[in-house]
Amino acid sequence: MMPRWLPALLASLLLPLAAAAQQRPDGFDHPAHAKLFPRCETCHVGAVRPDASIWPTTASCESCHDGTIERRVRWSPRSAAVPTNLKFDHLVHRRSAGPAASRAGGAPPTCGSCHQPSGSGWMTTRRTIVGQCLDCHKLPAEHLAVADTACSTCHLSLVDAKTLPESRIKAFGTPPSHKDPGFMVKGLKGHGALAKGSGTIRVSASCSTCHARDFCLSCHVNAPETPLIQGLGPDARSLAIKAELKAPATHRSADFDRRHGTRIGARAEKCSTCHTRESCTACHAGVPAPAVRALAAFGPGRAAGALVARKKPVNHTANFGEKHGPVASAAARSCSTCHVRTTCLECHRPDAARTSGFHPTGFLNRHPSAAYAREASCSDCHDSRQFCASCHNQAGMTSSRLLGTGANYPDAKQTFLFGHGQTARQGLESCDSCHAERDCLTCHSSVGGRRFNPHGPGFDPNRLARKNPQMCAACHGLNIPRR
Secondary structure, three states, X not given: OOOOHHHHHHHHHHHHHHHHHOOOOOOOOOHHHOOOOOOHHHOOHHHOOOOOOOOOOHHHHHOXXXXXXXXXXXXXXXXXXXXXXXXXXXXXXXXXXXXXXXXXXXXXXXXXXXXXXXXXXXXXXXXXXXXXXXXXXXXXXXXXXXXXXXXXXXEOOOOOOOOOOHHHHHOOOOOHHHHOOOOOOOOOOOXXXXXXXXXXXXXXXHHHHHOOHHHHOOOOOOHHHOHXXXXXXXXXXXXXXXXXXXXXXXXHOOOHHHHHHHHHOOOXXXXXXXXXXXXXXXXXXXXXXXXXHOOOOOOOOOOOOOOOOOOOOOOOOOOHHHHHHHHHHHOHHHHHXXXXXXXXXXXXXXXXXXXXXXXXXOHHHHHHHHHXXXXXXXXXXXXXXXXXXXXXXXXXXXOOOOOOOOOOOOOOOOOHHHHHHHHHHHOHXXXXXXXXXXXXXXXXXXXXXXXXXXXXXXXXHHHHHHHOHHHHHXXXXXXXXXX
């Protein structure tokens, strides 16, 4: 059997706890003072006077809690800013809401309209009861389902709500409109269209309530060029709400990597929302195409965008290196998408000092005839003006005098002067290894030199002039003869 004194003891312990449950976080027990204060404004003077604080003063508490009438209590008004994003002024709200309610034939709102649960007793106060605010403003009962234009009625923009901590921002709910399948894509229901404000407002108030420019930078590479994003102020706290950049449905098709170039064409702005130039150069080597150059390079103020990983084509199997030669010869352009010449030279580097390489052993001894016969295109790998001339100069195989006067080159003949024209026409690359155009103009120029005619029988000057007049101007200047 329960002792008679136990219920009284439990009541003495639980009643203070129940009263404490009614207290505000600042520790004040409103229900315990219900018989003392008939009006909220008795303590919260700032609700009716612009020159007073909304918080009661220490002196007003000590008028009762002086140690004689009531025990002393420790109380000091709040000095730090309230962590909130509510755009609310008690005095302004009182002055505007009262006449509006009277015109509508209703009673003016009181403090209890926002701070006292419906049907509860006097001074059963709570923090702002959102549902009752929405009822008074004739808004939907679901807080996040209100119209975009209604957010700014009660809320500051995130940039202006400087006291709001990241933990509160992270706990923001998701509006129903954000759960629509088409919210992240373009269209009337897409977030870009919904973000456009009306009139002089560049960004919808519903967006700026929860988001700042830093949030958009999580995905948008083209943020610096997008006025709508620049209309939002910067605030790193907005990153507390996480955004994930997802690939569109078109990017998930099996042949997208192979066909994406034809889909893009020259309209790089299709890709500029999610991709920087680095997205393309991750795979496409060499000189970027015009569509690639049109994309912005990654830098400050831009999102990193979609991160692209380079993948091998399906035909690049484990033994592809052994059979890539015929494939490269048949479709060199397909290789140039991902590879540049230096990629080939890592293996096929012509090095005469090595015993093996692109050229067979001993090729150095026969390379003049191979170059003359054009067994391969030397200029694909070599710069004849530098690579060939530097070696020939070091070996002393250079021409120091005019042709036919004992010039110092390996196959020099006294009669070579009379046959060099045919040799040049058959293999001009072999001449280009040592000679420049100015060497020819010493003799073959109509404006100076010895004015020897370099043209053979059947030469058609009109045809060549139509094809490339600059070649004619090298010897003839502006006075190109016609036939």
